[in-house]
Amino acid sequence: MNYRINAPKLAEEGKRKIYWAQVHMPVLLNLKEKLLSESPLKGVKFAGCLHVTKETGVLIRTLRDLGADLTWCGCNPLSTQDDVAAALVDEGVSIYASRGVSNEQYYDDIHSAMGIKPNVTIDDGADLTVEMHNSGNLSEVYGGTEETTTGVVRLRAMEKNGKLKYPIMAVNDAETKHDFDNVYxxxxxxxxxxxxxxxxxxxxxxxxxxxxxxxxxxxxxxxxxxxxxxxxxxxxxxxxxxxxxxxxxxxxxxxxxxxxxxxxxxxxxxxxxxxxxxxxxxxxxxxxxxxxxxxxxxxxxxxxxxxxxxxxxxxxxxxxxxxxxxxxxxxxxxxxxxxAAEGHPSEVMDMSFANQLLSAIKLIQVKGSLSPAVYNIEKTQDQQIAKAKLESMDINIDTLTEEQHTYLTGFSEGT
Ligand SMILES: NC(=O)c1ccc[n+]([C@@H]2O[C@H](COP(=O)([O-])OP(=O)(O)OC[C@H]3O[C@@H](n4cnc5c(N)ncnc54)[C@H](O)[C@@H]3O)[C@@H](O)[C@H]2O)c1
The missing domain is CATH 3.40.50.720 (NAD(P)-binding Rossmann-like Domain)
Incomplete structure (x- = not known):
């Protein structure tokens, strides 16, 4: 069996939840639509370790539909939504996550997910990345992403101590992530x-x-x-x-x-x-x-x-x-x-997970050329996601006139 979950019978309830999240995640879904014909993740193996919520369900479906071969585990013993895990298993996804697991089973789940020998790791808190390093089995890894502040702190400490062995995209440090997800x-x-x-x-x-x-x-x-x-x-x-x-x-x-x-x-x-x-x-x-x-x-x-x-x-x-x-x-x-609740509203996870997707694609595009370090997200990615989010909300903003652009990039005009 390529899964370990609490309650397979909850699959239909989980699917209804994922549907509701999907309705509120237009940025991620539009990105997927645009990329579908290219299958940018085709043949790439992913291991994910991120709270199994309805929003993560949308991310997992997106990665799968873009061609990824993937497996997933929870990143906290008490955060898994068992119905969502069941829905994903019912769709054939390999999930190792249950609400209420012991510490031992939590790590067993991470190791089961690692069994895919990932090319890309998607992490939230750095437990998967640390276990990958402890296993020493890194021959197929191109790189990883990190979702949260604590994970980025841990991974920067690994980098500083010369222990980090593959490149990490600090998704948390994107403005369209921490200024929205963490705050709102x-x-x-x-x-x-x-x-x-x-x-x-x-x-x-x-x-x-x-x-x-x-x-x-x-x-x-x-x-x-x-x-x-x-x-x-x-x-x-x-x-x-x-x-x-x-x-x-x-x-x-x-x-x-x-x-x-x-x-x-x-x-x-x-x-x-x-x-x-x-x-x-x-x-x-x-x-x-x-x-x-x-x-x-x-x-x-x-x-x-x-x-x-x-x-x-x-x-x-x-x-x-x-x-x-x-x-x-x-x-x-x-x-x-x-x-005690369902995690962040889907509307903010829309931007966090658009960052996850674009960062993973970036890692695949540049595979082998990045040294092991923690990388900031490029401003262009942040701008792309913010623009798409505004568009999804039917909000228009101003653009600089030529004169304004010259003024803001020059020094000659003063008092
Ligand atoms: N619950 C969630 O869904 C969720 C979402 C995003 C981030 N997080 C987590 O929340 C935590 C905070 O994230 P953030 O993005 O706000 O980080 P941050 O670095 O922006 O803020 C942390 C603040 O805590 C202060 N601090 C540190 N030690 C302290 C202490 N002993 N006493 C009082 N203040 C102290 C720091 O000075 C800093 O201002 C991290 O563990 C992060 O991973 C959780």
């Missing part, structure tokens, strides 16, 4: 996940957002829009200053811990909320993470500080601390928007 996508879907898991009223709450980067900014804005009082914690003075001038309160976590009602981590760092903070928190405090890995809230110390642990619903766990206070952790500290 996570901004909306993280709150969606928290609301679905708890049904709390955000209005009037004190919401503490750790990290004021792309994701943090998006979530802070949405929480404020709901009527919350938002506190930002940061370690970077520039980001902290931006948060202050955007109108938020900026505090160290030690102070924020005492006042927050809801905490959302978005840093890509570890142990941002830890035992000393849990002990200061108010009874009823809710904790959620939107960063890539489940390391931002120190779950081990939350467990060891607790006398009782109780499951409230599928995605909310109550931790009763020794002094009696109860804290509520959503989605086991894994990315709340994918665990």
């Amino acid at each position: 996508g996570t901004g909306q879907s993280a709150l969606d996940g928290i609301i679905r898991a708890t049904n709390i009223l955000i209005s009037g709450k004190i919401v503490v957002v750790s990290g004021y980067g792309h994701v943090g900014k998006g979530i802070a804005r949405r929480a404020a829009g709901h009527g919350a009082n938002v506190i930002i914690t940061e370690i970077d003075p520039i980001a902290a200053l931006k948060a202050k001038l955007d109108g938020y309160t900026v505090l160290p976590m030690a102070s924020a811990a005492m006042t927050g009602d809801l905490f959302i981590t978005t840093t890509g760092c570890k142990d941002v909320i830890r035992e000393e903070h849990f002990l200061k928190m108010k009874n009823g405090t809710i904790l959620a993470n939107a960063g890539h890995f489940n390391v931002e809230i120190s779950i081990d110390t939350l467990k060891s500080s607790s006398v009782k642990v109780k499951q409230i619903n599928q995605n909310t766990t109550e931790y009763e601390l020794k002094k009696g206070n109860k804290l509520y952790l959503i989605g086991e500290g894994r990315l709340v928007n994918l665990v």
Whole structure:
């Protein structure tokens, strides 16, 4: 069998979900239409390790229809949408992904996907790329792509340490990715996940957002829009200053811990909320993470500080601390928007995955000529995707007149 999934019988439900995503992903689908006659991915073997959601379903169908031979695994133990995985398997795609897998099975799934001996890897968080390197089996690889900030950080560290053995396109670093997906996508879907898991009223709450980067900014804005009082914690003075001038309160976590009602981590760092903070928190405090890995809230110390642990619903766990206070952790500290909701809206994934497709085609076109490094996405690709997105929204913009172009590219005209 070339798949391992939870529930094959959910295929029809999954197909309906993918259809809905498809309706909202015109940029990716138009690109596919234009490229179909060329079959640019014909005979190229892909291994993908990216949340198996309805939007990823559209990406997978696109790669397949353009000729790719592909296999896919999940990039997080709790983010797979089992119905989507079933739909794709029903269409003959090789999928190794299930919601709720153990760490061991998570890595087994990655290794099963690697079995295709990929020419191109598509990764989200760098677990597949790291495992590829650990296996040493790189003879057929042309290159890879990386979807998220944490993955790019890891891969740049590999490059710096001389460990990276094949070229990577940093899809996350495209403007049409991180300025939209990370900001608007996570901004909306993280709150969606928290609301679905708890049904709390955000209005009037004190919401503490750790990290004021792309994701943090998006979530802070949405929480404020709901009527919350938002506190930002940061370690970077520039980001902290931006948060202050955007109108938020900026505090160290030690102070924020005492006042927050809801905490959302978005840093890509570890142990941002830890035992000393849990002990200061108010009874009823809710904790959620939107960063890539489940390391931002120190779950081990939350467990060891607790006398009782109780499951409230599928995605909310109550931790009763020794002094009696109860804290509520959503989605086991894994990315709340994918665990407790459906992930980003399809409209933003449209641009992220158009970047994935064009970056993969680029890797195939230049195969063998790039040295092992992490590459930024070219401005022309960003412009192409932004233009296509605007067109799909029926939005026209101005163009420079000749005089304006001369003015903007010259120096002679001044006061
Ligand atoms: N949930 C999702 O669907 C989703 C989507 C996109 C990105 N991500 C992930 O979210 C995380 C953040 O991504 P981003 O694009 O916003 O990154 P970013 O680099 O733009 O922002 C991270 C911010 O966190 C701050 N920070 C780092 N360590 C901190 C600490 N200990 N305390 C407080 N602040 C700290 C940094 O100074 C920076 O301003 C990454 O792990 C990324 O992979 C998740």
